[in-house]
Amino acid sequence: xxxxxxxxxxxxxxxxxxxxxxxxxxxxxxxxxxxxxxxxxxxxxxxxxxxxxxxxxxxxxxxxxxxxxxxxxxxxxxxxxxxxxxxxxxxxxxxxxxxxxxxxxxxxxxxxxxxxxxxxxxxxxxxxxxxxxxxxxxxxxxx
Numbered sequence: 001x002x003x004x005x006x007x008x009x010x011x012x013x014x015x016x017x018x019x020x021x022x023x024x025x026x027x028x029x030x031x032x033x034x035x036x037x038x039x040x041x042x043x044x045x046x047x048x049x050x051x052x053x054x055x056x057x058x059x060x061x062x063x064x065x066x067x068x069x070x071x072x073x074x075x076x077x078x079x080x081x082x083x084x085x086x087x088x089x090x091x092x093x094x095x096x097x098x099x100x101x102x103x104x105x106x107x108x109x110x111x112x113x114x115x116x117x118x119x120x121x122x123x124x125x126x127x128x129x130x131x132x133x134x135x136x137x138x139x140x141x142x143x
Contacts, residue, residue, distance in 0.1 A: 035103050039113040040135065046113050049140035055109045059134040060101025064094045065127050091131075095119060098133035111137035 039046065098119070106114050117135035124130050 034107045034110075034112060035114065037103070039140070040103070040117050041113075041115055042117050044116055046115060046138075046140055048143055049113065050143050051115070051138045052141055053139040055106070055111050055137040055139065057134060058102055058105040058109065058111070058114065058137040059132060060098040060103070060105060061130060061132045062094055062097045062101065063124060063128060063130045064090060064097075065129070094129065094131045095133070098131045102133040102135060106135075106137040109137050111139060113138050113140045 041047075045051070102114065102117070114135040115138055117133070120132040120134070122130050122132075
């Protein structure tokens with residue numbers, strides 16, 4: 001059975017079972033992303049490959065905040081100086097989530113690489129940050 005038909009069948013079963021559109025369940029039907037993380041670069045080209053198709057900008061965005069308990073723990077860590085590990089962990093998880101969403105978006109478009117990858121971060125409101133991972137989805141072939 002083709003992958004798309006299987007995915008469609010699984011979505012239909014989930015919709016029938018839960019009577020709503022399953023957004024989160026779709027990720028479980030696909031076990032491997034087409035884009036290997038080594039095929040993502042900040043450069044305008046991927047060394048050893050030639051771009052055959054440009055599929056446009058892809059992005060992944062996530063918005064996160066630390067819980068009140070996390071903020072208290074972070075506050076205590078700032079009193080002693082040094083690395084504030086609780087915030088480092090939050091930032092790393094947030095960047096990874098945005099990166100994975102970008103890979104998924106590129107995979108949906110049929111890309112096998114991303115060039116010109118970048119991150120952007122902004123504070124939405126006090127204590128709430130957004131992280132955006134973006135780049136250009138491309139199809140490449142080995143030279």
